[in-house]
Amino acid sequence: MTKILNLCFLFAVSGAQAFGVAPIQGYEVGSHKITDYADIDLPVSCAQPSCQLKAHIANGRFRIDGKVEKLQMLHRSGSKVSPQQVAREYTASLTKVGGKLLNRESGENGAFVFKVPDGAGHVWVVLDDNFAGYHTLYLVTPQTRASTVSVQASELAASLRSDGLATLYINFDTGRSELKAAVEPTIDETVTLLKQQPTLRVSVEGHTDNQGDAAANRQLSLDRARAIVAALEARGIAKGRLAAKGHGQDAPIADNRKEDGRAKNRRVELVQLT
Structure with missing residues (x-):
């Protein structure tokens, strides 16, 4: 032995x-x-x-x-x-x-x-x-990932004007789609943006890294996008101004071989709808 x-x-x-x-x-x-x-x-x-x-x-x-x-x-x-x-x-x-x-x-x-x-x-x-x-x-x-990076409504507006999209980095538990209390400032700023621009329509689009099953990641990213849409609607944003989409791991913006790259790929984007 x-x-x-x-x-x-x-x-x-x-x-x-x-x-x-x-x-x-x-x-x-x-x-x-x-x-x-x-x-x-x-x-x-x-x-x-x-x-x-x-x-x-x-x-x-x-x-x-x-x-x-x-x-x-x-x-x-x-x-x-x-x-x-x-x-x-x-x-x-x-x-x-x-x-x-x-x-x-x-x-x-x-x-x-x-x-x-x-x-x-x-x-x-x-x-x-x-x-x-x-x-x-x-x-x-076990420990919580670094706090969700919150942005200002003005920053979101600037990104939408220049790029047609704005990126949110929201902290979800692994494999889960429930929103945490730490995301409240980001949701509030998104609501402010949408109220300041009453004709703006956005698609809330979830993305994951490449860890795990691709089909499951697409569903997870969609569930997370829907959770954010539900939070925006609960704060008075009309349902017709919002859509939800889940891309899973299909649209990375960084190298999935490294943790810092995977962290960048785990994101939600607000994409302006015409």
């Missing part, structure tokens, strides 16, 4: 986590990166009644976001270690600190997902075996 040599969690008083993991015997750390905010989107198997991830699954994929620490463990020995065996070793160590494996049926069908308490909440630990001599650990501390 392989054995985890050392596994420890160090929790800062502020609630931010430093997470130290020593590789399984025969492995070594190939890369280690911490990102203040990122999305994790991986295939998982969650068909059994025992699976406790159903609330986080969409189209067979597990999607979460937050502060992400990513460790890639490279296989350096001649012996073959199955993903199930790797999972058993991490399960044993994480269980000792109160962690729980939530989808035991995974493995060749996708990532293993653990939930580990940290005193103030929990950390997601996602083990993805890549079947090429290495496996990857994602340690995700």
Whole structure:
């Protein structure tokens, strides 16, 4: 049996986590990166009644976001270690600190997902075996994406005049379309714009990054656009002045290979209708 040599969690008083993991015997750390905010989107198997991830699954994929620490463990020995065996070793160590494996049926069908308490909440630990001599650990501390960037009605008007569209960056939870309280200033400024220009008609058009299923992303972007339209109507904007459209991942404006590019692609545009 392989054995985890050392596994420890160090929790800062502020609630931010430093997470130290020593590789399984025969492995070594190939890369280690911490990102203040990122999305994790991986295939998982969650068909059994025992699976406790159903609330986080969409189209067979597990999607979460937050502060992400990513460790890639490279296989350096001649012996073959199955993903199930790797999972058993991490399960044993994480269980000792109160962690729980939530989808035991995974493995060749996708990532293993653990939930580990940290005193103030929990950390997601996602083990993805890549079947090429290495496996990857994602340690995700849930946190809110940077605040929604609010714009002034005058800025929206200027963009519409010059480009025929204005871009809103609105913070939605991963895979969800409900509007958060932080979006209120942006909605209010959009209402101001539309009231200042009573003949203006706009199409509210949602866009996503390329993470996940393309068809699901188109529906998600449409649902988000409709949520914004509903919020504008609730503030007195006539229904006939608004339309909703969802493009999903089909119209990126930045490089989806990088998180900052994906963040730019997750947007809503107000497109002027003639």
